[in-house]
Amino acid sequence: LKLLSSRLQNIREKGRIAAFEYILPPSTNIAYGLETSEGYDAMFPKRYDEFMNLVDPYSSGWENVKEVDYTANRKLLCLLNTKYILTYKKIDAPDLRLIFNGAIKIYEDLKALPRAFIVPEARVIKEKKAIFRELCSDKFKPEEYVILEEMPDMARAKRDSRDSAQSMVSEQKSSSAMITGYTPENVSIKAAVAPHSGGFLVLSDTYYPGWQVFVDGKRSRVLCADYVLRAVYLTQGEHVVEFNYSPFSFRLGSAISIGCLIILVSIIGVGCKKGANRRLCVSTTHGNQTEW
16 A cells, blocks of 8 residues: 555546455555545445446445456546556456555556546436446447536537547547646646647546536536536636535535624624723713712
């Protein structure tokens, strides 16, 4: 784990690990600053639980992935930015590189997608079962297109006007995304989208209500990508993208707390003022008394 921790310290090289066959006791990864594809919360969002069931149909989603099919399922792990796999088994695959060979073997997945990346195209699929079929299909290429449940208007207009002869591969290669800041509630990304095109910036973090996104300081729309991830549409050129977690419940609670504080201070202020006036009146009355 120390080996993996040292490899993943660079914010630009963020990656997750997947521990199969109950190799890691719960929450062991947290002590080493490692993120797992399986997650670490006691309660999983329903969508993520369903997604993990696609990765491993025999897993309930809250436990470590036990057995993984190294074709379609590994593709989904790559989509989750899973760079390293821990297992007791020897795996023969050209895109897996053995970096530690002991009782526990550690493989680096050379096909793992970055935490943030740009794809030139999107496919709209609204029905959940159809999305699952597409995700598990051999034809699904997450590095080339993203699955959305609805297309933003700006992206729809751009797609309709795009030259059909333009190569998506060349667009993808000339686009880039680099994480410049990363905390649980804020992610900063510097992105560049290929000229004469638009693209979708995909962040391999969980989609959940309360997330907001700002592109070059202007509020934009957070899209649910590939059923569980976050994305935003970007026009051509360079952009600074900020994902912030600011749920309505938090803002409402803050407003109520501030309001209550103002009321409390006002009550104390009025009470102190009345007390001061009362003392002033008593002092004035005593000062005007005539001695006999």
